[in-house]
Amino acid sequence: MSKPEGPDAGPATSTGDEAEVPGRVEALRLDLYLAFSHWQARPPTLLKGGRHISKRDLKALCEVFGKPYDKDRVRDEADLPELHFLRELMLGLGLMQPQPRQRLVVSPNQAQSLWRATDVDLAARCLDWFRGPNTWNELARLPGVEWNDGGPPHETSARLAKARERVLARMFDLGADGGWHPWRAVHQRLETTERDFLVPPYRSRYGRYGYHRYSTDAWHFGGVRVESEGWLRVEVPFIDRVLRSLARFGLLDLRFGADAAPMAFRLAPIGRHLLAGAPRPEEPEAHQVPVLLQPNRHIMALGPLPISDLASLERFADRVRLDRAVELVLTRESVYRGQRLGLDAASITAELERLTGQSLPQNIARDLAEWQVAHERVTIRRGVTLLQTTDAASLDRFVAAAGPNRLQPIGDNLALADPRLNLAELGRRVEVPVSRPGPNDARRRWSMDAEGRLLAPPALATLADLGRLQRLAEPIAGGGWRVSRQSARRALEVSSHDAEQQIAAWRSLLGPGMPAWLGDRIRVWSGHFGTARLAKGRLLELPEAAALEALRRDPRWPKGLRPFKAKGPLLLVDDALLELLESLLSDHGIEIEQR
């Protein structure tokens, strides 16, 4: 490899006040995991622009990482570059996927392979993403610089990737020997040899533009008024951000000064392997961390647990503590979460026994078994296909023609169909065409006689209509359905269908042929008009409100005597009409409450 031209800052020498931070992929893996597990439980929402997550999600993420959230300082995600970088990296690694309606959802399957990946493989994947045309942008929020980009995003992305590549190349020139180098060495190399690696410098009035004017590719750096400022305020921070990203991937070891600013760097073993072609470093030997499961369902790990094991446990246990020691707890809800992910009591037991090296405490084994039984009391099968026939004999013909286990009867004339089964073709074979009921099919429409009995349609009634009948009507002994006072009351009490909802449902079932009387009768039967109150006493009507006010001011006015306003229609009822009224109200489904 040729020696780079230009002045060099020379090898870095230690002053003794500096702190060395070796590049560690495991730290990055933990960060990824923490963000992943947090967003698995609370998926974040992208803002309308599609570039940043909401402040609410950002604040929650800060809490996960123990970072302060200054609401006055943080305008959006770009003001928290470390977290922003982490989310962009997760998207790049496939740990998250954008979904419709601006949702971001984590990908558990992708995550499993990443948690188990070796350090070198994880760093390599991160580096691949970093070098590619990603959406990460080191130019956002440069201190004192307002960067504007008028170009298309893909061009910006490609141009940034190209500039990063130049930084990597210079760093490789410097760091291939594995020695320490001053932080500013990369700056100097690039300034001397590739001054225009990021922004073409100003040349002439009619030539290429610099920072303070829109360049030919639509970049503008507001706040950079003088050409000489540009390098220090744009390129140098850009290079710093690239180097810090590499350090985060575990490719660089860093040395910090007393002011916590990076003083020097060198390529870490993984960096030398990935950037300078050195042999692949050996993976650190995984040492067994003792894991204990206590009878109070707490799981304790006395030391840093490998992320893959932590991820495995967190599928069915809730994290309590994560520092040097790890503590989790098994709860009914956490186990249910695992069950929703496809685990059962046996697989949870097996995983716990693998990690602890012991059998489960008896009470926990018993709890798990009980929870599994409870879990299986209700099963929801989603996306099933059902076949409905006129009768059991017809269904038998379908079952026989379909072959073993392809149609599973769940009723006299209903069967669950294997999703791979071609029912149309099967219908042709048994000479009973299979159809998919449409919403307005006249041949499937029910009718009703004057007695309120339902007359079945010429074609097979649909399940939706039969379901309506289950809610609205009552079965008749010997088959069939009818509408009655009881059925209307039941629809009201069990299905919470008020009169108008019942009438609407009958209209869908019977279509234009719905009898005119049905609506009125449903209203009566379901007590649509509510309850009337019958009170006994004497009513006093005063000529005007002023008279009442004058009376109330009189000290002799009895306490507790208050005027009232009628809430609804109020009638003065003669005792002689009472019996007739009771009968009339009853016929209209209005109950009388005596007072």
Added chain:
Amino acid sequence: MSRRKARVPAELLEELIALGLDEFSDEDAFDLADGDPGAMFDLIDEGLEALRVADLRQIARQQGWRLSGTRRDDIVDQIRARYEDPASIAGMIESLDPRLRRGLDLVAWAASQSRADLVKRVTAMAALAGEDYADLDHGVGAMMDALSARGLLLRDGFGALFVPPPIGIAVLPVEALFPALDVSTLQVDDAPDPYGQLLRLAAAIQKGGGVTRVSPWSAEVAVPRHQQVPEWNWPSSRAQLPGRLQLVPAAGSWLAAGDRKRLAKTLGERDPLAVDFLFILLLGLNGFADLPEARHRLQIADGWIEELCQQGAEILVAALLEAWIGVPYGGWDPYSAVALAGGPRLLRHPYRVCSPNQYSEFLARLRRGCIRLIRRLPTERWVDLDRFVALVGASQPELIDPSSNGSGLGLAPPDGHAIQALDTAQAWSDLGEPVLRFVLEGPMRWLGLIELARDRQGRARALRRGPLARPVLGLGPSEQVPADAPTWSNRGDVGHLRLGLGNADQVRMLSEWCRIDLEADGRLRVEPDRDRLLASLEAGANPIASLTQLRDAGAIPKPLAGRLERWCDTWGRANVYPGLSLIEFAEASLSHELLARANLAEHILYRVGETRWLVEDAVVPSVLAALERAGQHPRIVDRRGGHA
């Protein structure tokens, strides 16, 4: 505003509106009646609003109508109501003296014009209309004033006089303008059969492996490479004339000579222009698909025949007219046909704007205007063609003048250095007459809008309304074309018939349960198909109704009807429901408890026995949340892809 019931069926009305047949035009206001009755009465409102109260009272006095009230709006409403009353309309016409009655005939023919134009045109028509109308060669202005005073002529917002549409509808056609004509010495052309001819052409193209299309432009036009239509101002055009005038390029046949000859022979058509016309109609009806393996080769598009058969008569009529009206510049037009036959050529002034698109609109306007002429033809009788053409020329010379809006089109005078306006008597004689004759004898005859009778020399002498006229005017199906019922094989499994105007509805019904193919002779081969019948039922159609109708009409044999009914009976005996969710409970008591407690009844599509519920997949999240609130931890088996 109340609206008269449209005489055209609603579906056709929509189609006709789409075609622009209801379009308001100066020359033919009353034809609005065939399109939008609302617009028709808007026009009357406009005419009445332009009158003073004194004029309105005069109309009422002349007609013997009693008016109540003094408010202007009330008076207008009362008079307007008279125009909606058929008895009043009849009274208004019958009360005219003979001279005014004849004057009304001519005014209605000439339609909406300025007063001066109308006087000129009525006078010209009177000279042609025969002895009965001879007394209208003078005093026309006074006659029109008298009609105005009786409310039989109103003035629109642009100052043009018009006959109120209900009056026009009652007056037209004016039978007295055409003396009875004896056609016994003439040869009457065969009844036009546009669908039959189209299908025969399609069959000939389909069975003959397609046709080759060629450039229609004559040698005078240089067409740029890779371009089908020459640009109007193409600099290398040889259509340049002295004085910077340009010839409007004339388009000829799109068919290769060999194909054109073969198709004419197959169709038995002596006039090759008819083949060109039918070919262009097929293009307009989207009947062709390109053959990918050969450039400039066209073949009948897959499924096109079936699609055509699925339309009823009304839609087919509208589709045919739309296809004709929409043929653009360069496709096929009467000006080109007349020019290529040695007739006069259209010229264009270079400094006026007339783009090819505008020219295409002019052509559509001409065709619409010619379709409207059907209303002026007597209902049943034959009329003298020369007399008809002359009357149109006298009353509506602008019919053939696409440049009436000043777009700079004209005719070449003998010196060739200037442009001659198209609205002159000379232009009508030179261009208008041949173009109108060509449209009548060509496209309108081929489409069945008119029928012709010829003398021994083959020259057309007489015309009358054709089979397509009734449906186009919204007067119901044609009675002139007998319905061709299918002839069925002995077993009733294959039938043959020709598609025509009379049986288009039957064919549409057959298409609900038959596979339809085209035979080499242009007949349709119909074959009952169970899958198609079931698909029709599945799509919500009611083939049983059409089946009953066809059986009652004797269009299908009884054994076949029985077989079809049996097929229908098999439908609807097995239903399939994809994408549902099934909720299963370990015990019935749990199901009942949750139904009572968890407020879930509204989500349940159907309960299967005591322990299973069916729900729509979309409500599963709500159901799951309700179950979890009730203390359950359900197991989810997702057949859409793993566990949820």
